[in-house]
Amino acid sequence: RPTATLLLGSVVLAACGQKTPQTTLNPASESTRAIYNLSELLFWLGVVVFLIVQTWLIVSIIKYRQKDSSQVPTQIHGNTKVEIAWTIVPAIIAIVIFVFTFDTIRKIEFMPDEAAGNTLNVKVIGHQWWWEFQYPDIKDANGKPLVTANELWIPSGSYIDVKMTSVDVIHDFWIPGLAGKRDVMPNRESGLWFKADDVADGAPGVFWGQCAEYCGGQHAYMKMRVVVASPADFQKWSTEQSQVAVNTTLPESFTKNCIGCHVVRGTNAAGITGPDLTHFGGRMTIAAGTVDNTREHLYAWLDDPDAVKRGNIMTTAIKADTLTEAEINELVDYLESLNPGTSVKGQQ
Template sequence: MKTAAAVSLLLSVILTAGCNGAQSVLNAEGASAIQLKHLIIGIVVICCAVWTLVVIVLVLALLRARTPRERPSSQSERRMGRLVTAAVAASLLIIAGLTIASFYAGRGLGVAQNPGLTIKVRGQQWWWQFLYDDADPSKAFQTANEMHIPVGVDIRIELESSDVIHSFWVPSLAGKRDLIPGRKNTMTIRADRPGVYRGQCAEFCGLQHSHMALFVIAEDMADYQRWAASQRSDGISPTDPESTAGKALFMRKPCIACHTIRGTEASGTTGPDLTHIGGRQTIAAGLLDNTRGSLAAWIADPQTLKPGNNMPLVPLSSGELRQLSAYMESLK
């Protein structure tokens, strides 16, 4: 069962390699991801070589078995014994070598000595919460499902879970690391080139496990600093009548019990922070593109789109739905 799953995963990785922004270990753009890529290629090459040698020996043995032979002499038996011993020794060396190589590649996930940025990642059913700490509490902020990082900087990731075991995996940047309730794990990621890198929860965590994606957006330091400055600001106050009505509606409905919009009375912590939701590329952890239509569909019936999620159905008229989606779209 595990072998079949591993083969399926490897095939999916190979088929998606090289695509723009692909979720692929072969599209490595980070130091630890490059080490893991080399490890995978090395293991595949060695295993192919061993398989080829075994097949060659098997074919030779079968051909030789068809030829009538005399009883083997003691000298030939000793020679065969030495060959078997050599094969066993070679197998042990290969296994030991691959184990050591795996160990050193795994160390690449360790915490950097002097990280340039620390981000707390909290796994939820089924979305990602990213908390950007700062020595000055007024500069700390949080976002959901999309993590922005500066290029060429070691990022310390502190992992924790609010419910069940999740696994943080952005294959183009690093390997997997679990998020375990009651325990904090750490890892380091680094992007050497700007781009959008897709990630995924890699540990089965419930009904919507497959719809728990994340995106790491790596950008130049200047672009990152502009983004961070905008994220620290309060939510934009709407100016058009429809969005203004949507804001008033949001504050009257149960939405404020679960969501935060900084600069307003909405300060819930159960659901994602919506202060700048309009600036994200997707909603519902990568399930839908972030358009006004998608926002309206999600608000209208989240359980149909993502069954089992913790967002309750809030009855709304069509007019109220248009107002709320306009307000969400304006929060950039």
């Protein structure tokens, strides 16, 4: 694999290979491994064809170049053997590619039978420009599906059955190391499945995901994080997440400015336009992966959301100078307190 990466001759690709969690070159699920293996086959087929054609070309140029300008070279009109060869050989290559591609599509399209009884259902809802995740099988304190935003936790070793839809325009769900891409469409349900590899040494693995269909001004900042946890860690996380907020005393500035759009379970904040903030303090990022979830970034976001993520929907309510410094600090304190404990904040 390092040789293949080097041959690609691209510093960028080489850097992506091992260092960042958003890469197709380091697959960590059965389906992305199948795609990677197919692309590796295509790459090496391409290398072989390229080398043969270029060698042939260079040899021909040197061997058959015009050496004596007074003579007209021998004129050739057609060669049945060569023509049959250059028809049949590409046809065989195309058939080989077809067979392997068909097999890969079959592998990643249908969830295997052994998934029965070991499946976690996840519902993905695309918004401009953030991701909502629902767990239909895991109920919160009110008997409703557990909901989170921009950070999807899954247990390693389980089959994840993803159903997706959008509330506005077409988005596309893509976690390069684990799954995708698949369009996320309004008024329609699409889906895919994946199974993440076991996590090494039991520590949660973090993968980056990205909306892969242009969906408006902040398409590039419609990111997500996927945390692959051991089954025990996932159990702990989901139990915590299905509780009401750890701090249900809403500050006045929250009641005044936030409850129309955001949910904090266990309080009267029940707006559904924006992300569920119940356990916001434990999340890795704010504004769908735009910046890390730190006090400084959160302050900047509440001070002027448009400056952090241009055109986001929160800017219809909160503009620069809408909130006073004291209100922003109160909100930062409150939001950062909403951390139930199990978190990979600060990683990646």
